[in-house]
Amino acid sequence: MVHVDPMMSSRPTVPVVCAVIESADGRVLVAQRPAHKHLGLKWEFAGGKVEASEEPQSALIREIREELGCDISIAGDLPAFTHDYGTVLIEMIPFICALVPGSPPPHPHEHVAVRWVTLEEINTIDLAPADWPVVARYRATLSG
Numbered sequence: 001m002v003h004v005d006p007m008m009s010s011r012p013t014v015p016v017v018c019a020v021i022e023s024a025d026g027r028v029l030v031a032q033r034p035a036h037k038h039l040g041l042k043w044e045f046a047g048g049k050v051e052a053s054e055e056p057q058s059a060l061i062r063e064i065r066e067e068l069g070c071d072i073s074i075a076g077d078l079p080a081f082t083h084d085y086g087t088v089l090i091e092m093i094p095f096i097c098a099l100v101p102g103s104p105p106p107h108p109h110e111h112v113a114v115r116w117v118t119l120e121e122i123n124t125i126d127l128a129p130a131d132w133p134v135v136a137r138y139r140a141t142l143s144g
Contacts, residue, residue, distance in 0.1 A: 011089050012089070013082060013089050013090065013091045014049060014088055014089065014090050014091065015049065015050040015056065015090075015091045015093060016047060016048065016049055016050065016090045016091065016092055016093065016130075017047040017048065017050055017056050017057075017059050017060040017063065017093045017094070017095065018044070018045040018046065018047035018060075018092065018093070018094050018095070018131070018134060019045055019046055019047055019060055019063075019064055019072060019094075019095055019097045020045055020078070020094060020095065020096050020097065020134065020138050021045075021046075021064075021072060021097045021098065021099065021106070022075075022096065022097070022098050023099075023116050026118065027116035027117055027118055028045075028116070028117060028119070028122070028138070029045075029046070029068075029106055029114060029115070029116055030043045030044065030045060030114070030115060030117055030122070030125065030127070031043065031044060031045075031046045031067070031068070031106075031108060031111040031113070031114045032044075032108070032111050032112040032113045032114070032115075033111060033112070033128070034110070034111065034112055035112070038085075038087075039128050039129075041112065041126070042126050042127065042128040043125045043126060043127050043128065043131075044127065044128040044130075044131050045094065045131055045134055046063065046064055046067050046068055046106075046111070046114075047060055047063050047064070047067075048063035048066075048067065050093070056093045056095075057074055057095070060072070060074065060095055060097070061074075064097075066109065066110065067108075067109055067110045067111065068106040068107060068108070068109065068111075068114065069104055069106070069107045069109050070099055070100075070103045070104050070105065070106045070107070071099065071100040071103040071104075072097040072098065072099060072100060072103070073097060073098055073099075073100050074095050074096070074097050075095075075096045075097060075098055076095070076096045076141075077093070077094070077095050077096070078094040078095065078096065078134065078137040078138060078141065079094075079137055080092060080093045080094070081133055083129065083130035083133070085129070085130070090130060092130050092133070092134065094134045094137065094138075096138065096141070119135070119138075119139060119142075122135060
């Protein structure tokens, strides 16, 4: 039996964007969270919170510039979904992106590390729980 929390619907949802940044050779970029932060040392698709006055696409471009020091273009979006971390309910808004020609390479300004991985390799890393549905949605675009 599934337990439904009656307070769930009254909890505020935090909008969060993330970038599935594709490389020319079919890899995607993941970044490792700092040890002292929530979900420390887990890997994730970089991104962050959407500010009250921002559109998700603008927030993503800003967050990637701040976190990775690079410039991206947004090629498309993936279906948004909610994920409950217990302490926070997020609305994950994922986008498929690419580095803009001439952009500096991604650098971990706010992460421990970044790396390019294949979709096979991503199965072997300690990915944050909210990022697994992003992987599934991304895979669906490649197979369909």
